[in-house]
Amino acid sequence: MATKSVLDIDITVGRNVRRLRNIAKMSQTDLAPQIGVTFQQLQKYENGTNRVSASKLVLISRALACGLPALFEGVEGGSERRATAHSAEALRAATLFDQVPAAQRAAFIGLLSSMAGSSHG
CATH class of the missing domain: 1.10.260.40 (lambda repressor-like DNA-binding domains)
Known part of the structure; x- marks a missing residue:
């Protein structure tokens, strides 16, 4: 069980x-x-x-x-x-993300994805 x-x-x-x-x-x-x-x-x-x-x-x-x-x-x-x-910073970022206007969220995700990709290379 x-x-x-x-x-x-x-x-x-x-x-x-x-x-x-x-x-x-x-x-x-x-x-x-x-x-x-x-x-x-x-x-x-x-x-x-x-x-x-x-x-x-x-x-x-x-x-x-x-x-x-x-x-x-x-x-x-x-x-x-x-x-x-998840770190406290990641959770705080997630909370703040909901306050960002929808039009800017995609750009922010693109920036984050780019930054995360460069740190793993």
Whole structure:
């Protein structure tokens, strides 16, 4: 059976909370009171030591201005590697990309593709 254990899922969700909190440039002491826990409890969530309840996940997604699916990225389909493989800079760039006018996005992708191709040659 190729299902993940609850512990693996808790760790993945915790990593996603930490990653998204860092992208939002929030400290644990900033986020914790917004979701009604101590920073120590938030730390346990982020480490996967304690499970996060559904109501806390909703509060976390609101405080971090992200969708609930972002908190579960990497949980389904054995794609856990994807959730941790991106740097904070790459995730920030992806967030900013959505704010770029559509007409400029293609040019930006072309530039990025060109730059990435030259670094691998």
